[in-house]
Amino acid sequence: MPKDEYTSRDFKVVGTRPIRPDGIEKVTGKARYGADISAPGMLWGAILRSPHAHARIKGIDTSKARAMKGVKAVITRADFTHQPEDSGMADILDNCMAGDKARYDGHAVAAVAATSKSIARAALAAIEVDYEVLPHVTDVDEAMKTGAPVVEPGRQQESVPEGYCENVTGRSQYGHGDPESGFEQADLIVERSFKTAATHQGYIEPHACLATLDSDGQGDLWVCTQGHYMVRNVCAGVLGLDAGQLRVTASEIGGGFGGKTHVWMEPTALMLARKSGKPVKLVLSRDEVFRATGPTASSSVDVKIGMTSEGKITGATATYRLQAGAYPGGIAFLSAMCGFAPYDLENVRTEGFEVMTNRPKAAAYRAPGAPMGAYPVESVIDELCQKLDLDPLETRLKNAAREGTRSSYGPTYPAIGLEATLEAAKSHPHWSAPLGENQGRGVACGFWFNFGGDTCVSLMVNPDGTVSLSEGNPDIGGSRASMTMMAAEELGVPLDQVRTIIADTASLGQNEVTDGSRVTFAVGLATIKAARHAIEIMKERAAMTWGIDPEAVDWRDGAAHPAGPNAGKFPPMTIKEIAAIASNTGGPIAGHHEVNAEGAGVSFATHMVDTEVDPETGAVKVLRYTVFQDAGKAVHPDYVEGQFQGGAAQGIGWAINEEYIYGDDGRLQNAGFLDYRIPVASDLPMIEPVILEIPNPGHPYGVRGVGETSIVPPLAAIANSVSRAAGVRLTSLPMSPPRVLAALKAQ
Amino acid sequence: MSRIHVTTTINGDETEYLCEAGETLLDVLRDHLDMTGSKEGCGTGDCGACSVVVDGRLVCSCLMLAAEAEGRAVDTIEGMAQGNQLHPLQQKFLEHAALQCGICTPGILVAAKNLLERNPNPSEEEVRYWLAGNLCRCTGYDKIIRAVMDTAADLRGAA
Ligand code: FES
Ligand code: FES
Numbered sequence: 001m002p003k004d005e006y007t008s009r010d011f012k013v014v015g016t017r018p019i020r021p022d023g024i025e026k027v028t029g030k031a032r033y034g035a036d037i038s039a040p041g042m043l044w045g046a047i048l049r050s051p052h053a054h055a056r057i058k059g060i061d062t063s064k065a066r067a068m069k070g071v072k073a074v075i076t077r078a079d080f081t082h083q084p085e086d087s088g089m090a091d092i093l094d095n096c097m098a099g100d101k102a103r104y105d106g107h108a109v110a111a112v113a114a115t116s117k118s119i120a121r122a123a124l125a126a127i128e129v130d131y132e133v134l135p136h137v138t139d140v141d142e143a144m145k146t147g148a149p150v151v152e153p154g155r156q157q158e159s160v161p162e163g164y165c166e167n168v169t170g171r172s173q174y175g176h177g178d179p180e181s182g183f184e185q186a187d188l189i190v191e192r193s194f195k196t197a198a199t200h201q202g203y204i205e206p207h208a209c210l211a212t213l214d215s216d217g218q219g220d221l222w223v224c225t226q227g228h229y230m231v232r233n234v235c236a237g238v239l240g241l242d243a244g245q246l247r248v249t250a251s252e253i254g255g256g257f258g259g260k261t262h263v264w265m266e267p268t269a270l271m272l273a274r275k276s277g278k279p280v281k282l283v284l285s286r287d288e289v290f291r292a293t294g295p296t297a298s299s300s301v302d303v304k305i306g307m308t309s310e311g312k313i314t315g316a317t318a319t320y321r322l323q324a325g326a327y328p329g330g331i332a333f334l335s336a337m338c339g340f341a342p343y344d345l346e347n348v349r350t351e352g353f354e355v356m357t358n359r360p361k362a363a364a365y366r367a368p369g370a371p372m373g374a375y376p377v378e379s380v381i382d383e384l385c386q387k388l389d390l391d392p393l394e395t396r397l398k399n400a401a402r403e404g405t406r407s408s409y410g411p412t413y414p415a416i417g418l419e420a421t422l423e424a425a426k427s428h429p430h431w432s433a434p435l436g437e438n439q440g441r442g443v444a445c446g447f448w449f450n451f452g453g454d455t456c457v458s459l460m461v462n463p464d465g466t467v468s469l470s471e472g473n474p475d476i477g478g479s480r481a482s483m484t485m486m487a488a489e490e491l492g493v494p495l496d497q498v499r500t501i502i503a504d505t506a507s508l509g510q511n512e513v514t515d516g517s518r519v520t521f522a523v524g525l526a527t528i529k530a531a532r533h534a535i536e537i538m539k540e541r542a543a544m545t546w547g548i549d550p551e552a553v554d555w556r557d558g559a560a561h562p563a564g565p566n567a568g569k570f571p572p573m574t575i576k577e578i579a580a581i582a583s584n585t586g587g588p589i590a591g592h593h594e595v596n597a598e599g600a601g602v603s604f605a606t607h608m609v610d611t612e613v614d615p616e617t618g619a620v621k622v623l624r625y626t627v628f629q630d631a632g633k634a635v636h637p638d639y640v641e642g643q644f645q646g647g648a649a650q651g652i653g654w655a656i657n658e659e660y661i662y663g664d665d666g667r668l669q670n671a672g673f674l675d676y677r678i679p680v681a682s683d684l685p686m687i688e689p690v691i692l693e694i695p696n697p698g699h700p701y702g703v704r705g706v707g708e709t710s711i712v713p714p715l716a717a718i719a720n721s722v723s724r725a726a727g728v729r730l731t732s733l734p735m736s737p738p739r740v741l742a743a744l745k746a747q
Numbered sequence: 748m749s750r751i752h753v754t755t756t757i758n759g760d761e762t763e764y765l766c767e768a769g770e771t772l773l774d775v776l777r778d779h780l781d782m783t784g785s786k787e788g789c790g791t792g793d794c795g796a797c798s799v800v801v802d803g804r805l806v807c808s809c810l811m812l813a814a815e816a817e818g819r820a821v822d823t824i825e826g827m828a829q830g831n832q833l834h835p836l837q838q839k840f841l842e843h844a845a846l847q848c849g850i851c852t853p854g855i856l857v858a859a860k861n862l863l864e865r866n867p868n869p870s871e872e873e874v875r876y877w878l879a880g881n882l883c884r885c886t887g888y889d890k891i892i893r894a895v896m897d898t899a900a901d902l903r904g905a906a
Binding site: 023030031033036201206252253256478636646648650679680684687 | 778849884886
């Protein structure tokens with residue numbers, strides 16, 4: 001249960017907009033990202049990948065490659081002699097380096113390390129792989145059919161009812177009440193099927209690492225990742241190493257959005273380093289990023305919602321089929337949990353199916369599963385509003401979840417901000433602005449759980465009274481700034497008295513991956529608690545100096561004060577003064593906090609968008625976009641706004657352009673930024689962020705995570721806008737010009 | 748493998764290097780000269796993270812052979828600040844929080860500087876189209892466009 005951590009207070013630092021502490025190095029090109037570091041004697045790694053969607057590997061002949069000058073190591077799966085017992089670990093190993101078969105176009109089958117990039121590339125070309133091509137399946141609905149090619153037999157869980165194809169590995173169900181009787185009370189029922197294409201996180205920095213691993217089992221890894229502890233633990237598990245012998249350092253990270261919460265090639269780099277006895281740098285190409293690092297799942301969904309003529313939802317069901325790619329897992333259960341989460345429903349039921357296909361292993365992408373959870377639901381609600389002539393914001397308000405609502409996925413909500421976002425949307429000038437010809441306005445809501453998780457923070461008070469803060473989560477979008485601000489706030493010192501660093505895995509305890517919008521919440525909470533711990537120690541030192549009881553000491557404005565007239569008359573001792581004599585009062589001063597943070601506080605947003613549809617070409621132009629989201633408390637509002645804007649932009653790409661396109665041969669047709677087109681500056685308008693602050697009871701300052709929710713509403717908000725502009729309901733993403741044109745023609 | 752000897756000027760300094768015939772200017776900057784401020788996001792001219800200016804022209808350094816830099820003047824992100832004095836665009840990017848992860852930032856700064864040298868008074872649309880070759884996945888471009896427009900206004904005021 002979330003503890004009641006929150007107390008209202010006046011902030012001095014939190015809520016302001018200082019320049020981020022890692023700013024100068026990032027605008028001058030000095031910041032070091034994954035591929036920006038080298039080591040003496042370093043080799044270049046490269047990976048050979050399967051051109052087939054599904055093929056048995058009958059043999060690999062590496063002799064020619066090994067004989068080449070400058071080639072120092074060639075590896076295949078046979079070099080990974082440790083077989084992990086855990087099936088999840090075994091799957092990761094198999095995904096990093098194929099075993100008996102290649103499961104998707106782009107699956108790694110061998111790797112080399114050589115003295116130059118060009119020699120490494122030439123060596124790949126000299127490796128001969130004998131493939132027996134097998135039948136493949138890359139579509140989720142096809143993969144569910146009896147008789148479909150089976151990606152891997154024997155992985156179906158007990159949750160799957162009898163009669164389903166073996167590619168269906170998992171099924172989940174949520175809900176309460178009786179939707180069938182709910183539908184009987186409805187004045188109108190709309191039932192539709194929807195599809196969304198697989199999209200890639202599209203971070204601009206390809207995966208990169210630099211590895212050493214010596215024969216004594218000691219290794220070092222520099223890597224761009226959202227979680228270097230996860231990388232350490234997984235690499236140790238996959239390679240059979242002791243985690244304590246492997247030190248992983250996180251580089252600066254050039255975007256992740258969930259795609260860097262997984263291990264794709266780090267064990268390969270370590271194995272090449274071990275075999276060659278040299279440091280090995282491995283950097284993926286953009287083509288490899290698209291073909292072999294997880295996109296998010298494509299989806300196929302059926303939704304049915306019943307509504308009264310006044311706009312009350314009486315019954316709701318949804319079935320989600322999501323593709324997990326080449327390994328079991330998947331996120332359909334998250335779609336099934338999130339789809340109806342914004343609403344207070346008496347009768348709701350959802351189910352999710354996880355489906356294996358011959359595509360790269362699907363990975364987390366910003367609020368994984370939630371966008372394809374919300375899109376069909378919010379589309380059908382919009383259609384009901386159109387047909388019943390109801391206001392889409394009022395209708396959502398009428399059904400909105402609030403404090404005390406039993407959510408569609410189980411728990412009962414504490415204080416939440418959905419209504420606040422809807423009210424803010426209603427009174428915003430965007431809502432009443434006029435629309436022109438071929439233009440439409442769409443709204444949609446979205447939900448994300450938010451997460452806390454394992455977190456360690458250390459806060460050192462240096463002899464000169466400055467503060468060093470160590471946290472263990474890569475700074476993906478301004479988190480050093482937020483942590484520095486929260487430490488300064490709590491200690492009562494100026495910002496520039498604190499410096500925050502991202503510690504390596506040997507310097508700080510376990511930290512969960514940067515995911516689930518957890519960092520500002522959980523690392524922030526641990527930072528505040530670590531500061532409080534240091535303050536307690538400093539109060540003791542002041543009390544000792546004054547010869548009074550520590551209880552009789554207060555901390556404010558960066559100094560210890562006697563608590564009241566009874567405590568005695570002493571001038572305040574500043575942090576600098578206390579630090580200066582620390583050696584004589586008991587030794588160095590440091591605070592720390594270790595926690596599995598709970599009480600992350602769920603998050604809601606409402607998005608509003610205007611689009612124009614070109615009736616001649618089917619092209620969609622986004623004209624205006626406004627995001628309303630609850631941040632609990634915005635620590636650094638610039639970076640909160642940035643999360644709102646960035647999520648909306650990614651959602652716009654997903655809705656209008658982005659799509660993994662597979663040929664009949666099972667090969668990815670558009671593995672590059674030219675043909676997989678993410679939004680560019682000229683595609684977008686300004687995106688207006690509206691921050692609501694409904695404090696999260698689970699955080700001392702009321703903070704909620706904000707990173708993910710912003711990608712949940714856009715798919716539906718844009719689909720609703722386009723459907724209203726075009727006068728026809730669009731049910732398939734992306735709404736690319738040919739699709740929109742076909743829908744217009746079919747009217 | 749025989750290598751090509753190249754003499755060029757980078758950020759005002761005469762620079763020599765040996766490169767393979769197939770190496771790009773980006774390869775040489777990053778791998779041989781340790782100037783890793785220019786980034787490789789795609790290697791195919793689609794993302795702009797590798798943007799540099801060659802003889803006054805904005806180019807993707809991943810599309811230019813290193814040997815072609817012979818006798819040219821190359822400007823990279825490393826030459827944008829004068830010592831500790833940030834270029835006004837760099838300062839505005841910080842003030843506007845126009846970067847999240849920052850991987851696109853060097854390329855965008857190089858491209859934006861080139862724009863303002865050509866057109867000190869660009870409209871929002873002109874900025875958006877000029878930067879259309881520079882992908883940013885984090886920001887939605889909003890704060891980037893504002894930072895560029897604000898810098899342009901300041902520079903016009905100062906001129
Ligand atoms: S790396 Fe040159 S354009 Fe992408
Ligand atoms: S700030 Fe991350 S890509 Fe632009």
